[in-house]
Amino acid sequence: MLRLSNYVTIVLFIFICLPTTASPEKLFYKAPTHFGVTKYFVNDYSADNDPKTDDTRLFQRAIDDIWKQGGGKLVVEKGKYSLLNVVLKSNVHIEIEAGTVIFPYLDPTPNNRFLKKAYAIFELTSKYAEPLKSVSIRGLGGDFIVDISTAINKKNRVFFIKNVQNFLISNVEILDDYSKFSAFVLNGEYVGQRILGPKNGEIRNARVLGADYGYGLVQAQLGESILFQNLYGLGGATLRLESHTKNLRDLTKFTPLNNIRANNIKCEKGNAAFMVSPHFVKNGQFNVDNIKAKGCGWAVRTSNGFTTKEEKSLGLYAGSFSAKSTIRNVSAQFGEYYAQIKPKHYRYIPCVLVANIDRKAISKATGKSFVGPSIGVVLLDTDYQSFMGSDEILRSDGFYPEQQLVMGDKTSKDLCKSIPFQNNSNT
Template identity: 40%
Template sequence: MKNYFILFCFLLGFQSFAQKESDFYTDKIKDAKKKVDLVKDYKVNNKDDQDDSEKLQKAIDDLTASSKGGVINIPAGKYYFKNVVLKSNVHIIIDSKATIYATYPGNNKNFVIMSFGDEKHRATNVSVRSNKDMYTVDLSVSQNKNVRMFQLANSENFLIEGMNILDDNTKFNGITLGYVKYKGEYVMPENGVIKNCRIEKAHYGYGLIQSQAAKNVYYENIWGDGGVTLRLETGLKKMNDLQVGGNFNIVAKNIYCQNGNAALMVSPHSIQNGHVEAENVEAVNCGFAVRVGKGYVSKKQKVDNLKPGTYAGTSKITNVKSTYGTTAQVKSKHFRYMPCEDRKLIDGKNPDGESYKAPSCATVVNTAEGKGGAAKGYWNIEITNVKSIGYPHQKNDIMYEKDAVKDCNEGK
């Protein structure tokens, strides 16, 4: 495992990675020998509000007992799930007229509706997809706001497709990718595709997807209302302290944000990440279309001789477009990138309690570029073909750390 990881990191510095979806995920659903229906075969009542988790888990476990796995059909109706673990060679197909709700766990502890593997099980060749159009996950009515739909850690060769999340400022991203300790080693999701998914009314600090740890993952056609649609941010304190995780060979296409903070965020904290590339990034009435952050370390991490994080120098973002709006989600730390003329339009805080209802700042903010190199947390990323629409006062498509204006009264 260690030798493979060293080779993987070495290659990242000398090549660009494949751009085709088929290079990231191999669909094994045709290999499944058995198909079951959650309602007909496992007697789930899809009209009541009772917890269906145990029956879905039994269906997964029954199919996993076969080396060829199987397919679980979830027909139209409503379902209540919590803490379900998807296991190898199981594929779930959800009807576009089905709605998934989070079962209240009885406390305010963090929980997930479905995990792709866990600390005991490595889930390989797995998928959750819609049968047509999008199925719905309604988190807006969840009694516990500390919930996410999907969590991926101990998984390989996975697909998530066709999900629409109705949110209302829940605590987490709808989909999270992270690490877990499995058989004495830290592992992360590898080789997967997440596409044709969206979220509505997301919290400023979250959004549709956050990837803290992943290798070889492809995103396409992802849409967010509120928050950050795709957050490549390795911000978990424990992960940074242990120096595990990170994002390696991440490719994203067609990323959209409206009424939020950003469509795409790339922030390394103190992790040495690999190659990332994105194209066709668009924002309407968001703080930014793209946020790129420099690396940094805490006081404790300096004592431990950790270095500020980076992404590979081959990383690139192209075709970025932003349309100005006046009611975006903007935190006070980003007011410095907003033209002084626009700051008078900053209104009170949004329902998330953290961000302000404020004008769009700029199409791109890139604080990773600066003097001092990696020792100061700076790293290089190529950003090309940037277009800004309707900004009345912002003169720059890309704002850098040196462009920040903290006090509009200075020099007067």
């Protein structure tokens, strides 16, 4: 007869030895177990809490001091600060107390080059072969705020993320007013003959309010093993996987997007919650789960790869994403008037809704989108992979059946004229 301890041993053996299924929320960032030194921005560096003061040099000094002492933590007490192009250093972790407001510091004097040049508030990168390693910026006790809504130069990125490994950014709300870039931009740093992008990182609990149609919260152009979780965008595309810059035209110099995970991605009164556009790059795999849209053009928008005339002359061809990529659990709620619409997608709008497009309400920044009704739940305009089936659409409140899963160019060129939309009951 077996003793109880034998049963426990058997159960533990089975539990440990059974294979496990990888979760979409697999963590890629490894947090430090202890901090070598802890500094306080106000108490230790006498920051004055006046947003009219340029706090950049003081903030950079605090980061450098902690880095020189082997790494540690910088606590930013609740207040208002102005920063520009702060560069993180390895093993430095920044904790910003909830309610803190950070502004971009733009000196209005005529000789300030940042009045016209693109800039960032936080830069996570190394200009050397050795990447920036083990860094984080997170709200302490809730969200901190980055207010770029009144910036006199709209060419701004809040977080410019390039040659960095093992990073975390969490608990941040961004107040925007149609900036020219996404708030988070993941790209690459030229180092010798290579372009080095971010690897092993997480962006969690982030929001943008007032984003432009052509941008949004996150644009990932390069990145390996990155997790995006709990993202919200009011305007724009909340999570955009779009591998396109002139720097990426030499395909031998970089590792493309791969092993991208995302969960709980939301859009409201914008273009899309999740957008995919490979341009000329053959990218790896993404797996996105739990996508929600309310009054947006789409919940999910995917595009074929394509090249411009100039790119074709360089020997570039249409790109793609891995056939192993998946999009799961999509929900959308129809909105009549506030979606950001791309003109080439007009043909997908039911005739009964065309009158709801306000062609005078042009996006402030790009001038290429209009305000109008939600177009559909999912646009699959791809030849290389379908990514999902109609069974992954959990809810489509207020949409006509034809608007749920639109197959792009596989659908008629003018959906309004070719499909006789009736006033049938919405789903």
